[in-house]
Every structure is written in structure tokens, then in C-alpha cells.
Amino acid sequence: xxxxxxxxxGYVGSVVAAQLIEAGHEVTVLDDxxxxxxxxxxxxxxxxxASITEAHDALDGMDAVLHFxxxxxxxxxxxxxxxYWANNxxxxxxxxxxxxxxxxxxxxxxxxxxxxxxxxxxxxxESDPTRPTNPYGASKLAVDTAxxxxxxxxxLGAVSLRYFNVAGAYGRxxxxxxxxxxxxPNVLKVATGERASVSVFGTDYPTPDGSCVRDYVHVSDxxxxxxxxxxxxxPGEHRIYNLGSGAGFSxxxxxxxxxxxxxxxxxxxxGDRRPGDPAVLVASSAKIQRELGWKAExxxxxxxVSDAWGALSGN
Numbered sequence: 664x665x666x667x668x669x670x671x672x673g674y675v676g677s678v679v680a681a682q683l684i685e686a687g688h689e690v691t692v693l694d695d696x697x698x699x700x701x702x703x704x705x706x707x708x709x710x711x712x713a714s715i716t717e718a719h720d721a722l723d724g725m726d727a728v729l730h731f732x733x734x735x736x737x738x739x740x741x742x743x744x745x746x747y748w749a750n751n752x753x754x755x756x757x758x759x760x761x762x763x764x765x766x767x768x769x770x771x772x773x774x775x776x777x778x779x780x781x782x783x784x785x786x787x788x789e790s791d792p793t794r795p796t797n798p799y800g801a802s803k804l805a806v807d808t809a810x811x812x813x814x815x816x817x818x819l820g821a822v823s824l825r826y827f828n829v830a831g832a833y834g835r836x837x838x839x840x841x842x843x844x845x846x847x848p849n850v851l852k853v854a855t856g857e858r859a860s861v862s863v864f865g866t867d868y869p870t871p872d873g874s875c876v877r878d879y880v881h882v883s884d885x886x887x888x889x890x891x892x893x894x895x896x897x898p899g900e901h902r903i904y905n906l907g908s909g910a911g912f913s914x915x916x917x918x919x920x921x922x923x924x925x926x927x928x929x930x931x932x933x934g935d936r937r938p939g940d941p942a943v944l945v946a947s948s949a950k951i952q953r954e955l956g957w958k959a960e961x962x963x964x965x966x967x968v969s970d971a972w973g974a975l976s977g978n
Contacts, residue, residue, distance in 0.1 A: 907946025
């Protein structure tokens, strides 16, 4: 198939683009490089430097779109909500209209667990209430709503994948965010000397060691889900799937594994809870396993950390 990967110079998008090429597809990466890196575009992919509002020409002859381009910092979304609504929702609506004009009828959308907000239960299922607590999550949920409308009214085949915590690396493709908010890369930066210590916010949660528990999914497993979702995109339907390992690891467990993998002490600074941090966030991926046959194959925290460390350190 001929596929357009928006945001394909970013972390998850580059891994998906690489796996699509390995599977024999013809891939075009569209990215404005505002947060992506041109050297992350996989060999064999055609690269178009443009925003998603400028995707018309890149869509010519495409069979489907895999859509990763988005603003994704929670704190920035609170400070600049208009930016997130304009980019994440407005940009996607422009992309969907361009797809309709070019006759491209399938899309796989990179959504987020932030659409759920603070959940009532764990593990979280797709049928649970969506109550995002920030403009980032709200803008992604709005796109999910739009996809349902486009599927029902215009026959679009759409699949939304709601990620929890993505981590690890796929060969040379790794996390390289200018502003890094994810736990594992920040812990590993202590091991490389880029940071003096890592902060743990809250030690009195109702969890085994008092720190927050989160679900981590390996980026290579995540990418495989996109290939399955692409095949599952059906005209007139919008499917939504959670993606996680189904297991939770606490902040202190993550730090302990990072110490073992890197051989570094990794000093910790303990602080108070952050407002709005739920004690436990774990995904139920039963639906995508049941319907598409996907499951996390590299669910071990050690595997995830080892791959991330190997890509970061060159080992």
C-alpha cells in the first residue's frame, strides 16, 4: 500500500514508518520538524517537510493515513490551549477534508489515555467515561469524536489507538524530545550525566511502595498495533482501542530497574504529590487482543529499559 505517515519524524511515528517499510509498504513521511528530527525518517521513505494543513499534494495516490502529528505536552496545553485546539483538532479536520478531496478513505489515529482523565477504575476499558483534565486530552478526544462523525456521515474507515506510557527503542529510533516529560528517559538522563537526579512526586499513594503506578508499552509493540489497525480500518466504522501492557509498574520500580540496567546509582529527590496525579493508571488491552490479535510481546520492564538505554548510550 501507499501510506502517508504524518509526524513520521517523531518518536512513535518513525518506528511505525520503519515497520511499514519493513512490511513492504510505500511510505511518505510528512512532518514540519517542529518537534521531529529529519534523521529519524527511515531510509526508503519519501520525506515531505510540511504541516498537516498542507497535506493535499502528499495525499495524491495514497491508500491510507497514519496520523501522529500533534502537540503533546500537558503543561504547555494548559498554558496555551488555543495552540492545542488549533493544531490537534483544527489541523486534523483540515487533514480529513483533504483526505476526502483526494479519495483517501482510511486513517489510523494516534490518540491518548489522557482522554480518560482521572479514571474511576483500573484497568481502564474503552467503554469507561472520557473526562480529560487538560486541553491536550480534550483536543485528542475531540478528534476521536470527529472521526466517528466522518465515519458515519462520509464512510471513513478509522481506528483510534489510545496509548498509555510508550517507552523503549526500536534500533536507532528512540525518544528525543526537546522538553522531556516521560519518566524512563529522564531517569536514564541521570545515568548519562545530563541530570543530577530524578524526582519522585509522592510517596504516600495507596500502592505497594507509595509511588504512582503506570502502564508501560514498548514502542515496537505499539507500532505493530498500528499495522494491525491499518488492516482493520473498515469503511463507515470508527474503532477505538487501548494499548498497554496490562501490568503496572511504580515510579520507584522503574528507577530500580534503570539502576540495574545502567549500573548507575541514580540519585532520587522525593517531593510532594502533584495535583491531579492518579495513584494507578493501567490499561485493559483485552479488546484489541480479542478483535485484532494484538498483545504486548516485550512487556518486561527490563526489556523496555534495556532497549531505551542501548539506543541512548550506543550499547
